[in-house]
Amino acid sequence: MSTNKIEEIKKENVSDGEKIKGTxxxxxTTEDEGISNIRMRYFTVEPGGHTPWHKHDWEHENYFVRGKGILVTKEEEIExxxxxxxxxxxxxxxxxKNPxxxxxxxxxxxxxxEE
Structure with a gap:
């Protein structure tokens, strides 16, 4: 068993200025804690920012914690x-995206x- 405080976890700026902005x-959760199946990550997207337009070979689940955003796919945009x-x-x-x-x-x- 393990627990963490989010304010004590390192923040990594993954922005590159174009493909990823303000993220x-x-x-x-890490393998160091003995977690071998699922990786839990927390993303902060600043106003005007976005994650990359991409796809990958695995599914993922999200839970929205603070603020509003847009989940964009080829078919639709969902607030x-x-x-x-x-x-x-x-x-x-x-x-x-975060407009x-x-x-x-x-x-x-x-x-x-996949992490």
């Missing part, structure tokens, strides 16, 4: 907000092997 990642969850299928193009005036924060779960 910070925190890895909440998400605190208290909502989201599921992105494997190999589906997607992106999270709003406050930070957008969410938890993302993926398979450990």
């Amino acid at each position: 910070v990642k925190q890895v909440l 998400v907000q605190p208290g909502m969850s989201g599921y992105v299928e494997a190999n589906k193009m997607h992106q999270f 709003y005036d406050e930070s957008f924060e969410f938890i993302c779960l993926i398979p450990v092997a």
Whole structure:
């Protein structure tokens, strides 16, 4: 068993200026804790920021914690907000955007092997 305080977890700026903008990642669970299946990550997307437009071979689940954002796919754009969850299928193009005036924060779960 392990517990962590989010304010004590290292923040990694994953922005590159173009593909990823205004985005910070925190890895909440690690293999060092004996967690072998699921990786839990916390993302903060600043106003005007976005994650990359991408797809991957694994599904992931999200829980939206603070602020509002847009989950973008080829087919639609869905406004998400605190208290909502989201599921992105494997190999589906997607992106999270924050066109709003406050930070957008969410938890993302993926398979450990993909982190």
